[in-house]
Amino acid sequence: MPVPWEALIPFGLVVTFFGVTGTLTGISMRAQNQWKPPRYGLERWDEMMIARDYRLTGHNRGQTSDPVIRSTS
Known part of the structure; x- marks a missing residue:
């Protein structure tokens, strides 16, 4: 063939x-x-830490020792 x-x-x-x-x-x-x-398999704790990182740095994955406070309103 x-x-x-x-x-x-x-x-x-x-x-x-x-x-x-x-x-x-x-x-x-x-x-x-x-x-x-x-990220896969996130638990409630992980979601809270992501929200905290976003409030501190403006990005979900950012972590810093010099935060920039952003208002959520």
Whole structure:
């Protein structure tokens, strides 16, 4: 049974574009998260600490010893 070589070009294009899309999505997610991996399985305590970090720094992942107090109203 012969190999349909004509099908390899579209297959390669599909694989390439799925790979590029996934890579760019991952880079975008990390860039929005200060280049840190996403958090999974958060508990109530983690959510409170995220809210505290946001109030101190203006970003969910930021931590600092020199806080900038931002009003929530």
